[in-house]
Amino acid sequence: MATDTTPHANRKITLADIAAGCDVSRATVSLVLRGSPLVNKVTRARVEEELRRQGYVYNRAAANLRRRTSSSIALVLNDLANPFFAEFATGVDEALGGAGYVTLLGSTGESIAREQAVLGSLLEHDPAGVILSPAEGSDAGQVLKTIGVRTPLLLFNRELAGKASSDAPWDRLMLDNQRGARLATEHLIALGQKRIAFFGGHANSSSCQQRHAGYVEAMKAAGLPIEPHWRIECAPNRVDAAAQCGALFFDSPAPTAAVCYNDAVALGLMLGLYQRGIRPGRDFAVTGFDDIAEAALSAPPLTTLASMPRARGRQAAELLLRRLGEPEAEPQRTVFPVQLVVRGSSCPPPTP
Amino acid sequence: MATDTTPHANRKITLADIAAGCDVSRATVSLVLRGSPLVNKVTRARVEEELRRQGYVYNRAAANLRRRTSSSIALVLNDLANPFFAEFATGVDEALGGAGYVTLLGSTGESIAREQAVLGSLLEHDPAGVILSPAEGSDAGQVLKTIGVRTPLLLFNRELAGKASSDAPWDRLMLDNQRGARLATEHLIALGQKRIAFFGGHANSSSCQQRHAGYVEAMKAAGLPIEPHWRIECAPNRVDAAAQCGALFFDSPAPTAAVCYNDAVALGLMLGLYQRGIRPGRDFAVTGFDDIAEAALSAPPLTTLASMPRARGRQAAELLLRRLGEPEAEPQRTVFPVQLVVRGSSCPPPTP
DNA sequence: AAGGTTGATTGGAACGATCAAAATGTAGCG
DNA sequence: CGCTACATTTTGATCGTTCCAATCAACCTT
Numbered sequence: 001m002a003t004d005t006t007p008h009a010n011r012k013i014t015l016a017d018i019a020a021g022c023d024v025s026r027a028t029v030s031l032v033l034r035g036s037p038l039v040n041k042v043t044r045a046r047v048e049e050e051l052r053r054q055g056y057v058y059n060r061a062a063a064n065l066r067r068r069t070s071s072s073i074a075l076v077l078n079d080l081a082n083p084f085f086a087e088f089a090t091g092v093d094e095a096l097g098g099a100g101y102v103t104l105l106g107s108t109g110e111s112i113a114r115e116q117a118v119l120g121s122l123l124e125h126d127p128a129g130v131i132l133s134p135a136e137g138s139d140a141g142q143v144l145k146t147i148g149v150r151t152p153l154l155l156f157n158r159e160l161a162g163k164a165s166s167d168a169p170w171d172r173l174m175l176d177n178q179r180g181a182r183l184a185t186e187h188l189i190a191l192g193q194k195r196i197a198f199f200g201g202h203a204n205s206s207s208c209q210q211r212h213a214g215y216v217e218a219m220k221a222a223g224l225p226i227e228p229h230w231r232i233e234c235a236p237n238r239v240d241a242a243a244q245c246g247a248l249f250f251d252s253p254a255p256t257a258a259v260c261y262n263d264a265v266a267l268g269l270m271l272g273l274y275q276r277g278i279r280p281g282r283d284f285a286v287t288g289f290d291d292i293a294e295a296a297l298s299a300p301p302l303t304t305l306a307s308m309p310r311a312r313g314r315q316a317a318e319l320l321l322r323r324l325g326e327p328e329a330e331p332q333r334t335v336f337p338v339q340l341v342v343r344g345s346s347c348p349p350p351t352p
Numbered sequence: 353m354a355t356d357t358t359p360h361a362n363r364k365i366t367l368a369d370i371a372a373g374c375d376v377s378r379a380t381v382s383l384v385l386r387g388s389p390l391v392n393k394v395t396r397a398r399v400e401e402e403l404r405r406q407g408y409v410y411n412r413a414a415a416n417l418r419r420r421t422s423s424s425i426a427l428v429l430n431d432l433a434n435p436f437f438a439e440f441a442t443g444v445d446e447a448l449g450g451a452g453y454v455t456l457l458g459s460t461g462e463s464i465a466r467e468q469a470v471l472g473s474l475l476e477h478d479p480a481g482v483i484l485s486p487a488e489g490s491d492a493g494q495v496l497k498t499i500g501v502r503t504p505l506l507l508f509n510r511e512l513a514g515k516a517s518s519d520a521p522w523d524r525l526m527l528d529n530q531r532g533a534r535l536a537t538e539h540l541i542a543l544g545q546k547r548i549a550f551f552g553g554h555a556n557s558s559s560c561q562q563r564h565a566g567y568v569e570a571m572k573a574a575g576l577p578i579e580p581h582w583r584i585e586c587a588p589n590r591v592d593a594a595a596q597c598g599a600l601f602f603d604s605p606a607p608t609a610a611v612c613y614n615d616a617v618a619l620g621l622m623l624g625l626y627q628r629g630i631r632p633g634r635d636f637a638v639t640g641f642d643d644i645a646e647a648a649l650s651a652p653p654l655t656t657l658a659s660m661p662r663a664r665g666r667q668a669a670e671l672l673l674r675r676l677g678e679p680e681a682e683p684q685r686t687v688f689p690v691q692l693v694v695r696g697s698s699c700p701p702p703t704p
Numbered sequence: 705a706a707g708g709t710t711g712a713t714t715g716g717a718a719c720g721a722t723c724a725a726a727a728t729g730t731a732g733c734g
Numbered sequence: 735c736g737c738t739a740c741a742t743t744t745t746g747a748t749c750g751t752t753c754c755a756a757t758c759a760a761c762c763t764t
Contacts, residue, residue, distance in 0.1 A: 012420075012502065014750055025714045030752060040712060055500065060476040061413045062750035065719050068364075072477070075457070080445070081662070086438035093432070093459045097470060102477055105427070105457040107445045118449060124412040125424070125454055148407065150364065238649050271649055294646065297590045297623060310433070366720055377744050382722065392742060414720035418749045 013056045022050040033058065064126070073320060074127040076106040076118055078135045078158075083292050084262075084309050085133065088156070091313020092131060099321055101128070110135045112142075119146045129320045133157045136205055140168065152327065154320045156312070159206045171323055172333045173316050177207050177289075180305040180338040181214030184259050184287040187303070187340060189222045192348045193257040193285055197230035197248055199269055200241055201261030208261055211289065215259050230255050238268035245272025256349040257285035263292045266302055270345065286345045289338075300344030307338045365408045374402040385410065422480040425672060428458040428470055430487045430510075435644050436661050437485065440508070443665020444483060451673055453480070462487045464494075471498045481672045485509045488557055492520065504679065506672040508664070511558050523675055524685045525668050529559050529641075532657040532690040533566030536611050536639040539655070539692060541574045544700045545609040545637055549582035549600055551621055552593055553613030560613055563641065567611050582607050590620035597624025608701040609637035615644045615656055622650065622697065638697045641690075652696030659690045 015026045015033075024043060031039050032047040039047075064070055073096050077085045093103045104127055106118035115135045122130070129152040134143065140163030147153055153170040160168075181198075188196055198215045201208035212231070219226050229251045234244040241264065248255055260266035266288030270280040280286045281300035288295055288304035295302040319334060367378045367385075376395060383391050384399040391399075416422055425448050429437045445455045456479055458470035467487045474482070481504040486495065492515030499505055505522040512520075533550075540548055550567045553560035564583070571578050581603045586596040593616065600607055612618035618640030622632040632638045633652035640647055640656035647654040671686060 012750090016750080026751080027714060027753090028712085031713090034752090038712065043712080057500070058476045059417075059478060059750055061478055062417055062719090063752070065411075065414055065417060065721090066750080066752045068719070072456075081435070081439050081442045083433070083435050083438065086435065086441075087433050089438075089457070090433045090459050090461075093457055094461075097458070097466075097473065100473075102473060103457040104424075105441070105445055105455040106449070107442050109442075109446075114449075121449065121452075121454060124410045126411060126413060148409065238645070242649070268649070271651065274651060293590070297594070297620070299623065299626060299651075364720090368720080378721080379723085379745080380743060383743090386722090390742065395742080411720055414749090415722070416749090417751090418720080418722045420749065 012059075013054045014059070017054060018047065018050050018056055021054060022046045070126050070128040071100060072102045072104050072125060072127045073317070074104045074106060074119075074122040074125075074130045074132075076108060076115065076122065076130065076132045078108050078110050078115075078133050080105075080107040084290050084307075087309035088133075088313040088316070091310035091315075092317045093313075094310075095314040095317035095321075099317070101321075108135045112138050116142060116146060119143065123147065123151065127151065128324055129154065131156060131316050131320055134160055136202070137161060144169075152320060152323045154316055154323070156316050157207065169331055171319055171331055173312065173319055174333070174335050175207070175307050175312075176335050176337050177210035178214035178217070180289060180307075180340075181211035181259055182218045183214075183338075183340045184289070184303070184305060185215045185218035186222075187342065188257045188259065188285055188287065188346060189218065189224070191285065191346060194224055194349065195227075195230075195253055195255045195257070196224070197232065197255035197258040199232050199248065199258040199260045200234050200244075200265030201236055202233055211259075211261060227251075227253065227255075234265065236262055237264050238271065241265040241268025242272040242275070245269055245276065249276075256283075257346075258287075260286060260288050263288035263290045263295050263302060263304055266304070266345070267294060267298055270298065270300075270302075281345045281347050283350050285347045285349070288345075291341055295341075296343065298345075303343045303346035304341055305338040306341050307336060312336060364411075365406045366411070369406060370399065370402050370408055373406060374398045416478075422478050423452060424454045424456050424477060424479045425669070426456045426458060426471075426474040426477075426479040426482045426484075428460060428467065428474065428482065428484045430460050430462050430467075430485050432457075432459040436642055436659075439661035440485075440665040440668070443662035443667075444669045445665075446662075447666040447669035447673075451669070453673075460487045464490050468494060468498060471495065475499065475503065479503065480676055481506065483508060483668050483672055486512055488554075489513060496521075504672060504675045506668055506675070508668050509559070521683055523671055523683055525664065525671060526685070526687050527559070527659050527664075528687050528689050529562035530566035530569070532641060532659075532692075533563035533611055534570045535566075535690075535692045536641070536655070536657060537567045537570035538574075539694065540609045540611065540637055540639065540698060541570065541576070543637065543698060546576055546701065547579075547582075547605055547607045547609070548576070549584065549607035549610040551584050551600065551610040551612045552586050552596075552617030553588055555585055563611075563613060579603075579605065579607075586617065588614055589616050590623065593617040593620025594624040594627070595620075597621055597628065601628075608635075609698075610639075612638060612640050615640035615642045615647050615654060618654055618656065618697070619646060619650055622652075622654075633697045633699050635702055637699045637701070640697075643693055647693075648695065650697075655695045655698035656693055657690040658693050659688060664688060 015029045018029045019026045029047055032044050075092055096103050104122050106122050108115040112135050131154045133156045140160035155172045198212050232247045234240040266286050273280045278284050288302045291304045291306035295304050367381045370381045371378045384396050427444055448455050456474050458474050460467040464487050483506045485508045492512035507524045550564055584596055584599045586592040618638050625632045630636050640654045643656045643658035647656050
């Protein structure tokens, strides 16, 4: 029968408890925990038995303090409830977990004030790095001030305002918004569409600007006109998109197709079209952006641009981890070339 | 011009640096940081100036070590990519952030092995508590062993296998699945439906069992028969639900309504019905469960049960925080009474 | 037999904060 | 002037781990 050397039940078990329990020094137990080859086999076995017996849990905070390292990464997202970012977060967590890091989560709900607060609070936990998808209008100076220069930052999805892209001291992972929207527009043009609108999003968001630029690029290249009333703004969600649908048809010439800011907007627009008796995919062509899960399942299924958010999450994590390995390397800008996925929502214009 | 006492740029600023910078002791700086009334106004101002000047960031890990406290909560979810849990996570993070806690995220992807690994890894960071939505089939013994008895656990959404509900030493926040499904079924019955199927989900999941039980309860109370082929299993997603749709009509009498396991399944089923030329909301009644964002926007909009996942997230956080305040109180089981939201997808049976 | 090498272990000082107790200074008061 | 009271500040130990230098035993070497 084992002697009961278990210390008072309501205290956490530490290295010292284990050391005392099997008559070695704390240092030796520490070596065992870290799998050092320095310890004798017999001792190691004795210590490991004692660790099990007392139900020891490693205190990584204490270790990190002493070693001046960190084993966490802060992940700050402007809208976790959005499936796109939820997928992204899943990918990040997968990759970080695999590398032995823990994810500190922060959700800002598109509020710059909350973003500041969240970043500040997370930084107190001394993360090894930060992955940030900034809130709309978030400012480079502000962010840099609270993050400091010691903690590597990886920016995802959006640029920060007020700092030239070229000399920004952080890495970035972006989607090729402009090329994506251009591909979608070109695809519609190839189908014979001529009156194409750009629908949804807010003009002050950088991703919206880029997508709009891609649309303009394709239209101009094809020599097609762009009417001012073919640019309808709305919040990037289904509800507002459905509500704004009518604005497309106020003035003539009315468009016969729309490149939408993203899938949510596209799905909302399709709903709005149905309610007006216009059948998307037959009477009116629609494209989205993101390729969220519902895109393939809507009626008609949505032609869109795939960015594979979960894979982007993994990629973001890997980029940041690599940066931790070489802090002095040049800041890197990675652009993911989104892929056009053609489905039923894009069609030729109705024959007049 | 201020004298430049800034220490070597590539080291983190500590209390000692600040103390040296304005000729006080570390303790005084610490008091200032924590807003103690003990320090003199003039000193406080001097210290605060120096804090700003050197760009000090608090090291919460060190403080927590000394104070034997923790300022983080682990949030472990079986499927973060699911919008329901993404909303839940947002709510949790909101409430925790407001209370000065930080969220340690872990996603298990329904894998029990990963759940164990993730829990182990997160516990090394000594969270003050754990919010867990367990992977399917996750075992109480296992979980309790890695979490230990010192760290409060709040279980969300699912029960753990292998432990009597009554004497489980943890708190729970559950949805009233049985009542919800009963309400939906009763609603269909009140509309005149008699041949009602239960569609989707896996029979081994506890939430599916509970919902099915509610359905059975309502059917029996109304004296309606339940045909065995009215219970169709499928994975809880749109794709599989659409694929399994046909199974409802293999044998007669075919149902004219279906209570679905959740919204994803219901939306998939509606899609499958469309593909067979059956119009949901006219020829066939459908109800869902969860009230996800798309439910209100589908065609027809979906009658479903609202659980308000973001509010549940906040609630979960609050329950856990309360528990931290009184560790010895009785374990508590909280059940949220989901609410029936009637929309267009539920209808009377077609007149023969 | 003195010194060298190897292998295993250890004591004590860190890491950056907090706490308890003690030490200042500064008045007030009889 | 000595004594207490109060406000403010400091000293030194401590949280749980890791690092560093030192120790010690055993086994060569010449």
